[in-house]
Amino acid sequence: MKMPLRRHLPARAGSFFACVATALLVMLPAFPPVPSDARLNAIQQRGFLTAHTRTSPTIYYQGRRGPTGFEYELLRRFSDYLGVSLNLEADHHLDSVLPAVRERGDLGAAGLVLTPTADGVSFTRPIMEMQPLVVYRRGLNGIEGPDDLTDLTIGTLRGTRGTGTAASLRELQKTYPELSWKESGELEVAELLAQVESGELDAAVVFEHQFRVNRLFFKNVERGFMLGKPGSLAWAVPAGSSPGLLRQANRFLDGLQQSGELDQLIERYFGHDDYLEYVGTRTFLGHLDSRLPRYTADFEKAARKTGLDWQLLAAVGYQESHWDPDAVSPTGVRGLMMLTSATAREVGIGNRRDPAQSIDGGARYLRQLEKRLPESITGDDRLYMTLAAYNVGLGHLYDARDIAEMRDGDPNSWADVREALPLLQQREWYNRTRHGYARGGEPVIYVRNIRRYYEMLRYVERSRQQFFQLEQNATRNDTLMPFELVPPLNPGA
Template sequence: MLTLICRHFIAQSSYYFALIAIALLVMMPTFSFVPEGEHLAQIRQRDFITIHTRNTPTTYYQGRHGPTGFEYELMRRFADSLGVSLNLNADHHPESVLPAVREEGDLGAAALPLLTDTPGIHFTRPIIQMQPLVVYRRGLNGIATPSDLVGLSLGTLSGAGTSNALRTLQRDHPELSWNESHELEVAELLAQVEDGPLDAAVIFDHQFRINRLFFPNVERGFTLGDPLSMAWAVPSGRGLGLLNAANSFLEDLQQTGILDQLVERYFGHDDYLEYVGTRTFLTHLDARLPRFTDEFKQAAKTTGFDWKLLAAVGYQESHLDPDAVSPTGVRGLMMLTRPTAKEMGIENRRDPAQSIDGGSRYLRSVMDRLPDEITGDDRLYMAMAAYNVGLGHLYDARDIAEMRGGNPNLWADVREALPLLQQREWHSKTRHGYARGGEPVIYVRNIRRYYEMIEYVERSRQQFFQLEQTPVNANPLLMFEPVPPLD
């Protein structure tokens, strides 16, 4: 009897197994078994990779000398490693990047937090750590602990990962509330803290370091929760070839130290545009300027600028250091890029005479390209701003000034418009997109200050020299107008 039951069970099982096998065969066409390298092969065949990113200073933007940004540098190098060109879609908010990658893109690189169990997405290995940070408006006292955030008007970006830290904090502080923006970017969020609609915000530490100079009324608060990992996103279900290639590329950058160098270049110099103290400036002026005075005077003859103004530009660019290298890789005393040096016929950017000559002539060429309607000091200040941020972004700022009812030919109005290039509301209406628009404002302000100080020092030296040339038997007091005593 037992034998018969076993035989019946085996027969029945075989029958059901057969049905399952047939069902699987029928269903197989509905599954997509993608070869591991098919997606990567498609990219190489079409000869470009489409990457979805954000128009921000920490990811990608059009800088003074062309495209720049930390993740742009990684993206460009990755495309080169694949032997393809780079096709960027930078019109994204953090929340819109992953849907675009799932639907149509090859890769997402937009300061994305590595979040496990994200549907339709594979993340690469971590790139850098991103530490959530509380920032608040200067004047608000006692913002030192999480409980101090209760009752404040608090904001953050939706989809950026910072809201995760707030949700974790909310478990211990149920009364905590905040606003998440689906439209703003980091600079706009900081502007809202500075101007008052928000009391505080949660962003990432590296984002604050690269933006803080433009928002002097925003204070660093305290870190919030554990760091998140920045990673790239690739669509799942299309093979692992691209993911493996990206991981291999990032691992190689890490092993060779190149990644650390890029982190230092883009995030390790948050104060390089700041106005240095008078003591430091005068020390540099005394030790360095005499070495290059003749070169500045010669360049002034060639270009028609005051040599002291050119010296002020040189100090702003490099602190008069012919071996200087900027965070974005430009070199020399006047910080010329290779294309600019080539345009100006300069062979050695580190040669101070060539650098001063090339930088001065480039400033003149920028000034000559401005519209004739811009005159006087307005023309000079706009030329200096364009030397820093590029003519394209300056023209965008002039357009914004006009949109706001200002005069695009007056520096005062363009100066107010330039920082708006950091806000999506405005840069989305321009031809060249996002720019660190606050930077040229500080740049021009610094040069004007340096110029005034160089003028003062030179005038004082001339007066001292005249005193030294006074005959020994002469009375120096005769050189001054006497002040009579009070009656």
């Protein structure tokens, strides 16, 4: 059951556009003595920091190789900075984060827009800029500016005290009083984009970095135009009672900014949105000639050890890293087959950046996943689910099989599981599973890409073998010619 969007009717006067408050934020000195306070003392005494957050691909989620997300990465580093462990309360939606911070502390980190006027909380310095963006369903032509929005059914997520993407619409409503939209504090961006793709909404306003992370999962949702002024991502702490915690957070963020690490993290998580982008034939063939020959023997050796097709392993390696042994993902996985440090230890790999070791470890891990699948999954269904598990994790694959069964599908059929996987991005479904939220659209695209690369590898290999055979035949028999010689009509001419 879809969560409702609250309807906003046209109004002559909009609320104050709070995003300009970023310029009013007073930056604290970088290295003053940091006063202690009761909350900071309590955190240090109990040994952990509690953060209220949300499951979202831009914030925090359980990935195929453990917890990940931009704000999770910052929180993990901040807890290390304080010398404590991290405790996440992640079962929040946008409307419930700040009340939880006010009532229970310690900190809110959930895609929050800096709001100096928010009741009962104080915000840190800005972490990154967030630009509102209009997106729309493919087939709606000419969505190029505010004039094109007034007749559309638009959705967005509710902000705090008129901030965020909703604030950009309220500001626009001052000029276009006939503009209306729906908003909710309980949906997530993926659910909003799903409503655009399905036709429940014509358009939506989301933050640009959120769309970049989600765009490949929603092929029928198009980028429109930037709307209004950007806001600032920030963390929230209880107002008044946590000056020491707030100063420590600001010192931590200042240090990350000064060292360049913050910009590096932003680039790692949001600078590249092409991991699942299908590489066309021309680029693939270029890499096939320039890169694959260096690793073909390693793929063949790993295939002999595991009983897998070496071209399948090569296709997985291409999807993971484009056959680049120095590749590193935002979550810290690295190497040609993109192994985590934990997976590398599990399969006995000492150096993930060594291509031979990475290929060997990736092949053995793929075979391990295949052996752990139920025997009821057979044939190509077994292969595709093994590949999906390599991407999203075995636990999330099992959750998708459960969802397929809930929907009266066959949990042993890849076709039915493929339809269920994207539902792991919707609260309605992932709340009913064991492992919770996942970027379920990703393994669907991942498997599809590998199948395409595998077919191209096989085609090229068959073509080369046929050409080689033709050359061999011609060498063995000089009279064998690919064309028949036709004599001239007039031999004496």
